[in-house]
Amino acid sequence: MWPLIFEDQPAIIYVDLYVTSIINVNEKDQSLTTQVKTITAWPDSNMKWDKTLFCGMETFVAPKNMFWTPDIGIIESIKTEFGTKESPYVKLIHLGVIASSDILALTTACRMDLYRFPFDSHSCNITLQSTAYSIQEIRIIKFSDTTWITIQSKKTFHTQGEWELISINVTNSITNIIEVIEMDQLIYQITIKRRPLFYVINFMLPVFFFLVLDVMSFFIDGSGTDKLSFKVTLLLSISVFLLILNDTLPSTADKIPLIGIFCSVIFSLIGISLLETILVNFLKAKGAKKILVDTTATVPGQNDNVRDPQSPPDSVKDQNEQQGSCTLDLLKQILTECCAAIQQNQQKKMSLCWTRVASIIDVTFLVLYIFTIIVFLSVLGKLWLYP
Numbered sequence: 001m002w003p004l005i006f007e008d009q010p011a012i013i014y015v016d017l018y019v020t021s022i023i024n025v026n027e028k029d030q031s032l033t034t035q036v037k038t039i040t041a042w043p044d045s046n047m048k049w050d051k052t053l054f055c056g057m058e059t060f061v062a063p064k065n066m067f068w069t070p071d072i073g074i075i076e077s078i079k080t081e082f083g084t085k086e087s088p089y090v091k092l093i094h095l096g097v098i099a100s101s102d103i104l105a106l107t108t109a110c111r112m113d114l115y116r117f118p119f120d121s122h123s124c125n126i127t128l129q130s131t132a133y134s135i136q137e138i139r140i141i142k143f144s145d146t147t148w149i150t151i152q153s154k155k156t157f158h159t160q161g162e163w164e165l166i167s168i169n170v171t172n173s174i175t176n177i178i179e180v181i182e183m184d185q186l187i188y189q190i191t192i193k194r195r196p197l198f199y200v201i202n203f204m205l206p207v208f209f210f211l212v213l214d215v216m217s218f219f220i221d222g223s224g225t226d227k228l229s230f231k232v233t234l235l236l237s238i239s240v241f242l243l244i245l246n247d248t249l250p251s252t253a254d255k256i257p258l259i260g261i262f263c264s265v266i267f268s269l270i271g272i273s274l275l276e277t278i279l280v281n282f283l284k285a286k287g288a289k290k291i292l293v294d295t296t297a298t299v300p301g302q303n304d305n306v307r308d309p310q311s312p313p314d315s316v317k318d319q320n321e322q323q324g325s326c327t328l329d330l331l332k333q334i335l336t337e338c339c340a341a342i343q344q345n346q347q348k349k350m351s352l353c354w355t356r357v358a359s360i361i362d363v364t365f366l367v368l369y370i371f372t373i374i375v376f377l378s379v380l381g382k383l384w385l386y387p
Helices: 146-155 197-219 226-248 258-295 316-385
Strands: 011-026 031-048 059-063 072-074 077-082 089-093 095-109 121-130 138-142 163-178 181-194
Touching: 011 121, 011 146, 011 163, 011 181, 031 121, 031 181, 072 077, 095 121, 121 138, 121 163, 138 163, 138 181, 146 163, 197 226, 197 258, 197 316, 226 258, 258 316
Parallel strands: 011 138
Antiparallel strands: 011 031, 031 095, 059 089, 072 121, 077 095, 089 095, 121 181, 163 181
16 A cells, blocks of 8 residues: 555655666667666665564565555666566565665667767766655655765776766656645766777778878879879779768767768869869870870972982082082972971970879869868867867
């Protein structure tokens, strides 16, 4: 029966909740799975006795189903199970108090902000509330203070996985079911922090090294296709990391996580670098093509009608005419060769101009590229590590 049915004061239920392990944090489902130990104590005037009349016995263990127990539930609970099995006993104290201890595996809803992933921390609530009794019948009070609960939870913490327990804060609150019915609540705010070393080593450092390799690729000889192939390989590698990241982060985030910005910007920078390499190679190939055309151009030779000066002339007159014609042909040949040399120099200067433009674009882009990377990483690091 209700132990205070003939009393006017509400029953004071004392509760302690200790977090013993963090089993799972599901970012996509926005849920937290923990193992907790709860200690509940409530008054029962029918179970009060004088210990001097019973051989000094102060406590006594009895079956739980023989006594009234408070119906305290967890509002955020998605799934609640007993850690091993439900304890079938309660402890009776001669002062008229009944105490119960249970180990529960809780899966509770928790709203998570993954903006600073993997350097993120979250605060999840476990709200204890009676399902049937109002504040005039039951008051839920914390048995220990916040500092003691945090210290004891850290001492009994079983797991050393991805998550670290920071603190447990306990507050009381009153909620209205309807206008005339008020329910007492005891809110445990659990603050946890992610250990980022795994993601830094296996995710962030490889992406950063890809960016460093892209910067160093500017020193590769751009005459062939090796530079383009190298940059395309880097771009595909970043795409694989973005697919892995898509499976980790929830799709319903309010803000784009910084790690998503980190990968997307690096992906864009490598893509722009690839386009710049294509342009530079095009300009260099255009200049090389002009040089090749000029070097393969034919130079007109001597006149076939010019006789060999050693051949004997038929007469002195023919000899004079032949010498005059040979001199004229030699002058024409010299003039033709001079014009060809001037034209070849002009074409060579034009091809060198294309190559010079390509070199200027490459050096300017490299300076701006490095400056952009430094500014981006500085701003992102400040947002990441110093919110």
